[in-house]
Amino acid sequence: MSGMGRQFLRYLRLLGVQVRASVLLALQYRGDFLVDGPLSLLWALTAVSPLLVVYRDRAVLAGWSFGEALFVTGWFLLLTAVVEGTINPSLTAVVDHVRKGTLDFVLMKPADAQFLVSTAKFEPWKMNHVLTSAGIFTWGFVTLGRGPTALGLLQAALLLLTATVLLYSLWILTVSAAFYVVKVDNLTYLFSSLFDAARWPSSFFPGPLRFVFTAIIPLAVLTTFPAEAMLGRLEGRHLLGAMVAAAAFSALARAAWRRSLAQYTSASS
Amino acid sequence: MISVHGLKKHFRVHKRPPGLKAAVASLFSREYTTVKAVDGISFDIRPGERVGFLGPNGAGKTTTLKILSGLLYPSEGDVRVDGHLPQAREEAFLKKVMLVMGQKQQLLWDLPPAETFELNRAVYDVPREQFRKTLEELTQLLELGDLVNKPTRQLSLGERMKCELAAALIHRPKVLFLDEPTIGLDVSMQMVMRDFIKRYNEETGATLILTSHYMDDVAALCPRVVVIDKGQLSYDGSLDALVQRVRPEKRVVLHLGGPVERQQLESLGQVVSLEAGKAVLQVPQAGLSQALSRALAGLPVTDLNVENAPLEEVVSELFSRSRAAREAEAQA
Known part of the structure; x- marks a missing residue:
């Protein structure tokens, strides 16, 4: 096997060990599962209720019917599960590591530090939201009176990957700031508030905001594009744009992380 | 095994002025000052040696350890650990060394230490059979027993520290940096740790550098001491000779x-x-x-x-003498 293949397998094994530790931890706190289930349903209702209000006396808004807008809400819930279950727990711990100085232990390990900190903790119970979002997608298809197409599902799967990479990269950029400023709470709140706007189709926003949420902070890539893919109306250039954005943001995040680590180890002095 | 020549580590830090007015002004224009944490030290350590780093708080001991373990870049000088440049942080280097910090822990807090051991096994790529054998030995030597299967948060400080040491040694490092490994432990636990560290050194031939404020640690473990004060080397030799020279x-x-x-x-x-x-x-x-x-x-x-004379007194006198010498030099 080639050196790269061996490395890939090694990191896959490492991921397995880290996931195992998280699952063991989650099983210790099975109460979380019992609480998270109903909470996830409540959260879904909260996420859908603004749609019910908006569509009470109109059938279509900014080109989206109620049934279609449900897909954006479903994707918003699905990505919330991805963020809260796989990205957020590990990366908030990095801020603690930097503050307490325990990042030293991570840096002394013979493996990529970004990989180690990013896979340190998962919260499996947050995957409840995945089931809830699947329920919302079903509701959307039933409302529209049709099912998904194979191409639409394939495009949606690709966009789930690009959205996850984008969200992860945005988080790494935020966490990289933790090396320079002690308090990054404000940045994480800003991140959460911005992400909240992704619950709406991007065309709901007026011109300048729509531009910002598509071209600068790629919220449209996160929820609007995948919803359009599931509805079978995604434009090819949007899929390509999402992939380019994901690649660009991950490269930017990697560069920021490396720069922050160099600052931590005072490579510059 | 370790060679350090003309090592310097200078930090540029923001000068914090007293008073609100000056603090507001510093938001716009800042003055910086250079702190010489390590200022030109040199020493060589042979394979298997046990060396104690002594010095008052802020002397540069931990900075030196962090440079040796690849966590900090030196500002100047040449540092080699078993032929590696530590700051390059090559995988081969990281697999040979380990830093144990008494005031910080790597054990997963909510899970039993056995999970941290398993994680380290995967990170260090330790073959299963070797891992099982090492863990068996460590469990026996450190009398870990059932501790490894209890959640870390339920362990006492001493039990946690024993597990920390075990976690650090899963990959059998050739060079071990110990920064205050017995801090906060009671006297009997300090003795257990000292005995274990000495035995590990004797059985594996690992090179060991220790910093500790407990002179008993140094006396029990380190035939050789390196004294650092204000970033400079003020003594390098045997502990007995240090005592003879000072007291x-x-x-x-x-x-x-x-x-x-x-x-x-x-x-x-x-x-x-x-x-x-x-x-x-x-x-x-x-x-x-x-x-x-x-x-x-x-x-x-x-x-x-x-x-x-008690080692505390010897070291304290050594520090006060070098302080006096520096003050006299500054006045001259």
């Missing part, structure tokens, strides 16, 4: 069967302490045998011990 006098502890006058004792040497039934004298090496025979002949001595 050549011997301590004579007399256990007395009846009362004695202070004057009688002062005629034998400097009185360090005098209490009912016990007196401690400081006597020059040259006059030791004469003082002992006079004490035995003229005082109600029931028992006596001859010792070196």
Whole structure:
């Protein structure tokens, strides 16, 4: 096997060990599962209720019917599960590591530090939201009176990957700031508030905001594009744009992380 | 194994002015100052040596350890650990070294230490069979027993520290940096840790650098000490020679069967302490045998011990001497 293949397998094994530790931890706190289930349903209702209000006396808004807008809400819930279950727990711990100085232990390990900190903790119970979002997608298809197409599902799967990479990269950029400023709470709140706007189709926003949420902070890539893919109306250039954005943001995040680590180890002095 | 030549580590830090007005002004224009944490030290350490780093707080001990373990880049100088440049942080280097910090922990807090061991096994790519054997040995030597299967948060500080050491040694590092490994532990646990560290060194031939404020750790573990003060090397040699150089006098502890006058004792040497039934004298090496025979002949001595001055005193005197020398140099 080639050196790269061996490395890939090694990191896959490492991921397995880290996931195992998280699952063991989650099983210790099975109460979380019992609480998270109903909470996830409540959260879904909260996420859908603004749609019910908006569509009470109109059938279509900014080109989206109620049934279609449900897909954006479903994707918003699905990505919330991805963020809260796989990205957020590990990366908030990095801020603690930097503050307490325990990042030293991570840096002394013979493996990529970004990989180690990013896979340190998962919260499996947050995957409840995945089931809830699947329920919302079903509701959307039933409302529209049709099912998904194979191409639409394939495009949606690709966009789930690009959205996850984008969200992860945005988080790494935020966490990289933790090396320079002690308090990054404000940045994480800003991140959460911005992400909240992704619950709406991007065309709901007026011109300048729509531009910002598509071209600068790629919220449209996160929820609007995948919803359009599931509805079978995604434009090819949007899929390509999402992939380019994901690649660009991950490269930017990697560069920021490396720069922050160099600052931590005072490579510059 | 370790060679350090002309090592310097200077940090550029923001000068914090006193007062609100100056603090507001510093938001717009800042003055910086250079802190010389390590300022030109050199030493070599042979494979398998146990070396103690001594120095007051802020002397540069931890900075040096962090440079040796690849966590900090040196500002100047050449540092090699088993042929590697630590700051390059090559995988081969990281697999050979380990840093144990008594004040920080790597164990997963909510899970049993066994999970951290398993994680380290995967990170360090330790073959299963070797891992099982090492863990068995560590469990036996450190008397870990069932501790490894209890959640870390339920362990006492001493139990946690034993597991920390085990986690650090899963990959059998050739070089071990120990930064205050016994801090906060009770006396018996300190002894357990010391015995284990010494045994690990003897059985594996690992090179060991230790920093500790507990002089008993240094005395028990390190035949050689490197003293760093204000970023500079003020002594490098054997512990015995350090004691001889700084405090050549011997301590004579007399256990007395009846009362004695202070004057009688002062005629034998400097009185360090005098209490009912016990007196401690400081006597020059040259006059030791004469003082002992006079004490035995003229005082109600029931028992006596001859010792070196406590290491704490030796080190404290060394620090105050080098401080005085620096002040004199600055004034000249």
